[in-house]
Amino acid sequence: MPEPTGVIHDIGYQRYTGPRLGRRHVFGALYLHGLRTAFGLGRSAKAKIFPWLVVGVVAVAAAGITAVRTQIGEVVMTYAQFADRMSWMVIFFVAVVAPELVSRDLLSGVLPLYFSRPLPREDYALAKLLALVTALWLLLGGPQLVMFLGAAFTTDDGIRGVWNELLDLLPGLLYAGLWAVVFASIGLLISSLTGKRAFAAGGIVAVFLMTTPIVGILSIMPSQTVNELAFLASPSTLVGATGAWALGDLLVFEGSSGPPIGGFGPLYAVATVALVAVAVLLLLLRYRKVATR
Known part of the structure; x- marks a missing residue:
């Protein structure tokens, strides 16, 4: 009988015997990783340039507004107005960050590794969406703080003045959250359709910027009803019209009447909720x- 030639070597591999944290911790880890990715943390210096450039722009704008208010003693821009005026920065931030969150995973083929763990597909999409929403809210809400x-430190009314400022701040933070949810849901949906980050970025910019001229065309139509509904044609103007209806004087500058939406304010609010719901549903689908193979 021939002698066996195979040899089994014990090289020290052992089974994992530690705690298995499960689905909730996997979701949390994916969310934190996505949030760090949005700001380029833990990545190369090149990946940090654009996110922190945008952060720097909105921070400098907030500091400038604060300095002017301190000097003249009057409110230059409310918190909600700040979120509204800085929203154009969100478009470009989403166009760069959303493809980094999902398009890269599609292109590199790592989704089978994610889904081999106790992580349902819906959790992956929701974790990425929550990370992008948080990043956008911090982008608009942080400067408001x-x-x-x-x-608060320059008010002459003591505690009452600080309280009044807080009451003005909260609607601004909620409005920033509205921008974040709408832009993140649309941006992530578009990015999930392709592994090419350049295509995803172009699609996002197109959806947000190329729909704006449609609003301009509809707003000069002979029909007043069409004029008042024109802002439904673009996500940016949809959010702005919803905010103008919900926040009123906190968003509309003095001497301005705001978007001419007539009595369709509730319709704009419903349309905004429906847009987010449809975008999230399509993302999950x-x-x-x-x-994944």
Whole structure:
């Protein structure tokens, strides 16, 4: 009988015997990783340039507004107005960050590794969406906190003045959250359709910027009803019109009448909620169908 030639070597591999944290911790880890990715943390210096450039722009704007208010003693821009005026920065931030969050995973083919863990496909999509929403809210809400601190420390009314500032701040933070949810849901949905980050970025910019001229065309139509409904044609103007209806004087500058939406304010609010719901639903359906092999 021939002698056996195979040899089994014990090289020390052992089974994992530690705690298995499960689905909730996987979701949390993916969310934190996505949030760090949005600001380029833990990545190369090149990946940090654009996110922190945008952060720097909005922070400098907030500091400038605070300084002017301190000097003249009057409110230059409310917190909600700040979020509204800085919203154009969100478009470009989303166009760069959303593809980094999901398009890169599609291109590199790592989704099978994610889904081999106790992580449902819906959790992957929702964790990425929550990370992008948080990043956008911090982008618009963080500078508002700078404005609030500047106003709180220079108020002449003591505790009452700080309280009044807080009451003005909260609607501004909620409005920033509205921008974040709408832009993140649309941006992530578009990015999930392709592994090419350049295509995803172009699609996002197109959806947000190329729909704006449609609003301009509809707003000069002979029909007043069409004029008042024109702002439904673009996500940016949809959010702005919803905010103008909900916040009123906190958003509309003095001497301005705001978007001419007539009595359609509630319709704009419903349309905004429906837009987000449809975008999130399509995002979840996308990841149910995405190929992982």
